[in-house]
Amino acid sequence: MKVISLNVNGIRQAADRGFFEWMVRQNPDVVCLQDVQADERSLNDSVFFPPEFNTYFFDSIENPDQAGVAIYCKTMPKAIMTGMGFPECDFEGRFIQADFDKVSIGTFLTPHGSNHEDALQEHKYRFMEGFKNHLIKTRRKRREFIFCGTANVARSPIDVSSWFVNQRNSGFLPEERKWINEIFNEHEYIDAFRQVNKQDKQYTWWPDYERAWKLDEGGRLDYQITTPGLRNIIQGGSVYKGQRFSDHAPLIMEYDID
Template identity: 55%
Template sequence: MRVITFNAQGIEQATDNGFFDWMVQQDADVVCIQDLRAKEYQLDDERYHPEGYYPYFFDAWEDGYSGVAIYSRDIPKAIMTGLGFELCDQHGRFIQADFEHVSVSSFCVPSGLKSEEAQAEKEQFMTDFMGHLNKTLRKRREFIFCGTTHIAHKPVDLSNWYANQTVSGFLPQEREWMAEIFDEMGYVDAFRQINKAERQFSWWPDYNRARKLNEGARLDYQITTANLRKNVKNAQVYRDEMFSEHAPLIIDYEI
């Protein structure tokens, strides 16, 4: 089972940059997309509906917020949208597809870079989302959470990490949140299960020099339940083409 996650920073722009042309060549079973910045009714054009995939969307209530999507090769057994708290549901930040053996979700934690208020909203979302992850541990099935946390987990996941310790995305409380997910709760960072190399980033600032020099951060993850740890067979960040400031994360599972 091949799963791709990608933060589009606007699905229209990413499509113009060739994302869907690339996607259909990847032989993916499930593709999770975040930060659509568009409503479902605005995505009727065939270029947003590649042949061979069933699309499912969860819109933000207001323009300018995230919006998430799942493109699936097979029709899911069920689709769930939202998590029951305002920062998720009104901003369109979670959608889940249930399949025979696993549930795959597309999620997006808000960025806290813009202001102190934005950071406060981010941390509230993190608290509420942690509650959902705790509930998930009690369920008798496997899960893959695909999306953007806007957090670099460890120094190896961020260039110039020492100078960024007071910046949103690498704050102590954010890294502790990630550590709780992976260390205390037992979830798996699927990419790091396979790829231990340094400078494996998935996001670069909005200028070409940063991408060329590989000065960025790993902000995009596939987080799995513990039983899938040994099922991760291959993981890579696709950098050959630029569809947004984020790069697609591709992971193969033996499912």
Template identity: 55%
Template sequence: MRVITFNAQGIEQAADRGFFDWMVQQDADVICIQDLRAKEYQLDGDRYHPEGYYPYFFDAFEDGYSGVAIYTRHLPKAIMTGLGFELCDYQGRFIQADFDKVSVASLYIPSGLKSHEAQQKKEEFMSHFMGHLKKTLRKRRDFIFCGTFNTAHRTEDLSNWYVNQTVSGFLPSERAFMEEMFGELGYVDAFREINKAERQFTWWPDYNRARTLNEGARLDYQVTTANMRKMIKNVSIYKEGMFSEHGPLIVDYDGDF
């Protein structure tokens, strides 16, 4: 089973740049998209409904905020939207599709780069989401959380990390969140389960220049429950096309959902 996660930074812009044409060619089973910057009613045209996929959206209540989506070739047993706290639900930052064996979620943790207030909201979101991760471990099924965490986990996940230790996205508190998730709680970083190399980024600011120099950060993840570790077979980051500043993260899993 192939799962893709992608931060579109505006789904209309990404579509103009050929994202959906590329998506269909990938033969993926589930595609999780973040930062739509559009409402579901604006996405009712054929270009946003490729043949063979069921699309599900969770809108932000205000324009200019996130909005997330899941496209799937398999009809889910259930769709869940939101996590029960305002910062997530009002800004459309979480949607989950439940299949027979696995639940797949599209998640967008806010950035804290704009201001101190933005960083406080990010940390509030992360605190709530950590609680959700702990509750998830009590459930008798496996999960894949796909999306933009807006945090580089370790030094190898960020260029020029030594000058970014006081910048949102690599703060000690943010890295502690990642360490708890992948350490104490036992969740799996699907990409790092296969690819251990340095400078494997999913986000490059300033488009061409940063991509050419490979100056960026690994901000996008597929985080799985521990039982799925043995199912992770192949991983890659698509870098050839520029649908947004983020590159789609592709993971192949062994078995059915």
């Protein structure tokens, strides 16, 4: 099973940059998109709905032009679930999940946070706490899960450029790194990409200006997080940098799942 995850930072922008043509050529089984920034009803062009895929959106109730997530599936899911049961997620369209025979695949979008506005950073922390609680509850279920999305947190120094300076910035604060490493260590979830790729500078995000992209100054803010039972069937992982569809790059993972 090939699973692609991408923060599109606006689905219309990504489409204009050729994302959907690239996506179809990749022949994935599931594609998880974050930060769609569009009401599904406003997406009238067929480019957003390739005939090869079943498509499901979860829009922001508060502002359809912000946040939002989507899942594209080759196989029709047995069920679709939206939300995780707390306002920072459910009112803002930050989680959708597709259930298949052997695995459930969800896509999530953590808020950006802020170095300068305490309210925005607190909003991020509330989402993080709610998401962690959801992951804890998920461990009690008798099936496997893959959670794809933007955590807006770099896990360790090899996951961000200028790591020493960035310890003062949202996205690499000590509290944020403690949160994500607790998910992988205490709660035993698997960082799928790091399971198969230990190299440094494997970034998935760069500030939206050319210098950062050219110098490869960014951060690994995007993840595919799996339940422990999938650890040994993760076959490969890569970050696609051949084209720029947004300020994030597609994360491509392969699993030994039919």
